[in-house]
Amino acid sequence: MQHIVWITGASSGIGAALVAEYARQGWHVIATARRIDALQSVAEKTGRAENIHLLPADLGDLENISTLSLQAWNIQGHLDMVILNAGVGQWGTVTETQTEVEDQLFDLNYHSPVRTIKAILPKMEKQGFGRIVAIGSIAGQFGQRKLAAYSASKAALTIYLESLKEECHDSPVRIQLVSPGSARTQIMESSMLPDGSRLNKTGKAQENGLDPAILAKRIFQFTQTRRFHAVMTGSEGLALPLHYFLPGLFYRMLRLRYARK
Ligand SMILES: NC(=O)c1ccc[n+]([C@@H]2O[C@H](COP(=O)([O-])OP(=O)(O)OC[C@H]3O[C@@H](n4cnc5c(N)ncnc54)[C@H](OP(=O)(O)O)[C@@H]3O)[C@@H](O)[C@H]2O)c1
Incomplete structure (x- = not known):
């Protein structure tokens, strides 16, 4: 039987790369995001559109x-x-x-995954298998200026997943968390400014970030393991140990980076 994965945020960046990777690996993919045209183009580019089911939706609509x-579940009768x-x-x-x-921001980054988990987890437990994978961020592991709500939403998601992983210790459902570092996507361009408008420009961290296709391969491999958490970074690989062991130095270095901008 063909495996089936539901991927949210599938119209660009990491999500689009995940659609391509899982389709390449022979999985049936259900792809969700708001922009139907972008979803269609992602599906066509994989060359395996017949294995990709588009399920457009606004996930901010809690x-x-x-x-x-339920719609995602019913497409093939399981996930x-x-x-x-x-x-x-x-x-x-x-x-x-x-x-x-x-x-x-919290509705999309935190409440929407939490509500999805509440809807899907009991069904997976009943069927006797399943995996729930959340994409967090290394930004959820430390505070940064101008990113307070974003970092807090990812920190909340991280701790929620960690708690859920413990609750599911004896469950047939596996819980996994990926915390990427910067990746070359539209995340910065579509970031919300204080009034809710879009930033519409990219930043150095994104430009020099990980290739989403490589990240998607690493995520696919990780989801074949039994591990709970994977940090997937590029050049900022030392950030987390530095923050943990030498927070004073870590923040001095961050401030120097801001001063250079
Ligand atoms: N890029 C990085 O440096 C980085 C680092 C760490 C973690 N992450 C995390 O990785 C995940 C993917 O981000 P990305 O970098 O690939 O960014 P991206 O290119 O901006 O992709 C974001 C995706 O989320 C979808 N989305 C946004 N609002 C939505 C809504 N209301 N309802 C449904 N879908 C919505 C977008 O599609 P539509 O606009 O079509 O709805 C798009 O498919 C995010 O959770 C992000 O926090 C990214």
Whole structure:
């Protein structure tokens, strides 16, 4: 029987690369994001569009998540894996960022995956197998200026997943978390400014970041293991140990980086 994975945030960046990788590996993919044209183009580029089912939706619409999850489940009557990847960035200080913008960010980055888990996990437990994989970020492991809500949403997701992993210790469902470093995607361009408008420009971290196709291969391999958490970084590989062991030095270096901008 063909494996089936539901991937959110599938219209660009890491999600689009995951669609291509899982399709290449022979999986049937259900692809969700808001932009149907972009989803269609992602599916066509894989050369395996017949194995990709488009399920466009706004995941910020939290009331619709349980219905949407049921729709995804019913496409083939089961799911082997869900990859909770959809997310949005931000760029703005705490005082200038409107509360509504932070709420919108949390709806997508935290509440939407949590509601999806609540809808899918009982079904996977009943069928006796399944994997739930969330895409966090290394930004969820430390605080940074102008990224407070984004980092907090990823930190919340990280701890939620870690708690869930413990709850599922004796469950047939495996919980996994990937924390990527910077990747070459549209995350910065589509980041929300303090008034909710888009940043519309990219940054050095993204330009020099990991190739999403390589990241997708690493994520595919990781999801074949029994491990809970994988940090997947490029040049910023030392950030986490430095932050953990020498936080003072870590933040001095971050401030120098900001001063150079
Ligand atoms: N790129 C990085 O440096 C980096 C690093 C660490 C973690 N991450 C995480 O990786 C994940 C993927 O990000 P990316 O870098 O690939 O960014 P991206 O290229 O901007 O992709 C974001 C995806 O999320 C979808 N999305 C946004 N709002 C949505 C909504 N309301 N409903 C449904 N889908 C929505 C977008 O599709 P539509 O616009 O079509 O809806 C798009 O497919 C995110 O969770 C991000 O936080 C990224």
